[in-house]
Amino acid sequence: xxxxxxxxxxxxxxxxxxxxxxxxxxxxxxxxxxxxxxxxxxxxxxxxxxxxxxxxxxxxxxxxxxxxxxxxxxxxxxxxxxxxxxxxxxxxxxxxxxxxxxxxxxxxxxxxxxxxxxxxxxxxxxxxxxxxxxxxxxxxxxxxxxxxxxxxxxxxxxxxxxxxxxxxxxxxxxxxxxxxxxxxxxxxxxxxxxxxxxxxxxxxxxxxxxxxxxxxxxxxxxxxxxxxxxxxxxxxxxxxxxxxxxxxxxxxxxxxxxxxxxxxxxxxxxxxxxxxxxxxxxxxxxxxxxxxxxxxxxxxxxxxxxxxxxxxxxxxxxx
Numbered sequence: 001x002x003x004x005x006x007x008x009x010x011x012x013x014x015x016x017x018x019x020x021x022x023x024x025x026x027x028x029x030x031x032x033x034x035x036x037x038x039x040x041x042x043x044x045x046x047x048x049x050x051x052x053x054x055x056x057x058x059x060x061x062x063x064x065x066x067x068x069x070x071x072x073x074x075x076x077x078x079x080x081x082x083x084x085x086x087x088x089x090x091x092x093x094x095x096x097x098x099x100x101x102x103x104x105x106x107x108x109x110x111x112x113x114x115x116x117x118x119x120x121x122x123x124x125x126x127x128x129x130x131x132x133x134x135x136x137x138x139x140x141x142x143x144x145x146x147x148x149x150x151x152x153x154x155x156x157x158x159x160x161x162x163x164x165x166x167x168x169x170x171x172x173x174x175x176x177x178x179x180x181x182x183x184x185x186x187x188x189x190x191x192x193x194x195x196x197x198x199x200x201x202x203x204x205x206x207x208x209x210x211x212x213x214x215x216x217x218x219x220x221x222x223x224x225x226x227x228x229x230x231x232x233x234x235x236x237x238x239x240x241x242x243x244x245x246x247x248x249x250x251x252x253x254x255x256x257x258x259x260x261x262x263x264x265x266x267x268x269x270x271x272x273x274x275x276x277x278x279x280x281x282x283x284x285x286x287x288x289x290x291x292x293x294x295x296x297x298x299x300x301x302x303x304x305x306x307x308x309x310x311x312x313x314x315x316x317x318x319x
Contacts, residue, residue, distance in 0.1 A: 004142035011081045011109055014139055014147055018079050021217070023048050023058045024239045026079065026107075028220065029211040030202055031149075032061070038151040039133055041103070042177065043075060044207045048239055052098035055091070063103050075103040084108045084115040084134075105133045111154045123157040131157030177206035179286035180225055184210060186289070190296035197300060198307070212303050214311055218244055219276070221306050223299050227286050232295060234302045235265075235278025236310055242268070245275035247317045248310070258309050262302075 015021035025031055027046040036043045043061045050060040059077040076099060078092045088106065096104045106119070111134050119134040126132075134155040139147045184204035191201050199212055212221040219238040226233055238245050245268055248255070255277075256264055262279040281298050283291060 004145075006140050006142055009139040009141055009147040011137065011139060014149075015081060018081050019049060019056075019058055020240050022079050022081060023077075024217065026077070027059060027239065029205070029207055029209045029222070033203070033205050033207060034149070035105075035107075035135075035151055038135070038153060039105070039156065042206050044209070050099070052095050055094070057091075057095040057099070060099055060101075073102040074099050075105060076101040077105045077107065080106070080108040081137075082108065083110045084112050089115060089118060102130050103133070104131070105135060107135045107137050107151070109137060111136055116155055119155040123155065126157075128157075133157070176227060176286070179227065180208065181206045182289065183225060183286070183292060183295075186292045187296045187299065190293055191300060194297075194300060197304060199300065199303060210299075212307070214307060214314060216314055218314060218317075219310075221303050223303065225284060227284065230282065230284050232281040232284050232299060233278050234281065234299060234306070236276045236306060238276045242275060244314065244317055248277075248313055251313055255309065259305070 011022075015025060026035065027048050032043050032046055041063050043063055046059055046061040048059050049056045051057075057076050058079045061075045061077065062072045063075050076092065076095045078088055078095065080088045084106065088108070092104055092106050095101070106115075116134060119132045122132045132155065133153065136152045136154055137149060138152065139149045141147045181204055184207075187210070188201050188204050191197065191199060202210065208226075209222050209224045212223070214220055218241055219236055222233075222235055222237050224233045224235075236248075238248075249266065249268075252266075259279065264277050264279060266277045268275040279302060281295060281302070284295060285291075
């Protein structure tokens with residue numbers, strides 16, 4: 001039997017820029033799920049480059065509170081593809097106070113001893129409603145295999161973790177989490193039964209979103225469950241690339257003509273680096289799953305239509 005040698009991959013060879021490359025990668029549903037599984041808490045609804053005062057936090061997302069609380073808490077994530085330093089620690093605390101976060105996650109290539117001590121001290125001086133995580137990110141490959149990222153928790157707040165709802169398979173779920181998991185499990189069944197869609201079946205989760213690749217890191221398609229609104233949003237998500245958005249918008253007449261049966265929402269706002277466009281699918285009701293198959297087919301049809309329409313446009317972008 002031949003046995004390969006596990007080799008560490010330099011992070012900068014995978015993600016040259018922390019905010020533009022790594023944070024964008026982390027915001028994708030399957031990667032945020034990987035982080036969720038490592039810390040044992042489901043993270044969802046990510047926003048990259050969130051404005052906090054005059055600065056931008058790498059990522060702000062949500063985590064659900066306990067059954068008793070029945071609410072959502074804010075999470076800030078600060079990324080660093082180098083050794084931890086005082087500058088990022090200060091930013092982390094400033095961002096957390098700016099958005100009143102209760103979960104603070106610092107991801108770095110290597111955690112220095114003084115910062116491990118600092119995060120442990122912060123956890124010891126705060127109550128169970130606030131938690132600080134320090135996590136190392138590495139990447140490995142065997143031979144010519146694709147690099148595989150790996151998260152490792154260095155410091156975690158045990159009391160805070162116990163007060164949150166765990167991810168699937170690690171305890172009971174809230175009703176909203178269970179409903180989303182049931183929807184995506186049913187969606188996977190429908191997608192698996194359909195032939196020649198060109199779409200990959202991903203692991204079902206409790207997350208709001210389900211992402212689909214366009215074959216480029218510049219943008220992707222997301223399907224999101226908006227349970228409170230009774231709708232599903234399917235959209236083209238463009239992180240930190242206004243040039244690409246403007247290029248697609250220059251084809252607006254052709255896009256809206258192709259998608260004339262749908263009401264398009266184009267979104268671009270000063271101070272927000274994520275742009276794109278989306279459509280809504282009505283009649284989502286977590287208390288009535290009788291139309292889940294129909295909704296799944298509508299999502300699949302919309303994603304296929306988006307891919308057929310936007311892949312040629314994106315590929316012709318020279319910016």
